[in-house]
Amino acid sequence: MENTVTGKQKLLVCIAHLSYFLSGLGFVVAPLILYLVVEDDTFIKEHARQALICHVSLAVVFAALAVLGFLGGLAWLIDVVIGIVYCWYSIKATLAGCRGEGYVYPFMDKSPVTKWVK
Numbered sequence: 001m002e003n004t005v006t007g008k009q010k011l012l013v014c015i016a017h018l019s020y021f022l023s024g025l026g027f028v029v030a031p032l033i034l035y036l037v038v039e040d041d042t043f044i045k046e047h048a049r050q051a052l053i054c055h056v057s058l059a060v061v062f063a064a065l066a067v068l069g070f071l072g073g074l075a076w077l078i079d080v081v082i083g084i085v086y087c088w089y090s091i092k093a094t095l096a097g098c099r100g101e102g103y104v105y106p107f108m109d110k111s112p113v114t115k116w117v118k
């Protein structure tokens with residue numbers, strides 16, 4: 001990926017990664033729309049892909065922990081810790097995109113979602 005990014009590219013990368021802070025399914029829908037709509041810009045498409053993989057994986061983990069939370073235990077604490085950690089990684093990914101660099105979320109290369117989003 002090239003190191004010179006336009007203002008539009010920076011904005012779209014920010015939307016893809018920082019959509020993590022949207023409520024409901026917005027954090028999945030925003031990178032999905034960018035991934036599907038932007039075809040001619042590999043920089044934006046790859047950042048949208050990484051954000052989509054991370055956000056879908058987190059949605060599945062959060063849903064599983066919500067079910068486990070109803071059964072008791074400390075699932076809610078694990079949920080909070082994971083949320084804070086990936087909040088940090090979303091910010092790091094955004095900053096990397098604004099510098100014109102690529103970013104791969106930690107632990108996401110093993111996610112089954114990577115098989116669906118190529």
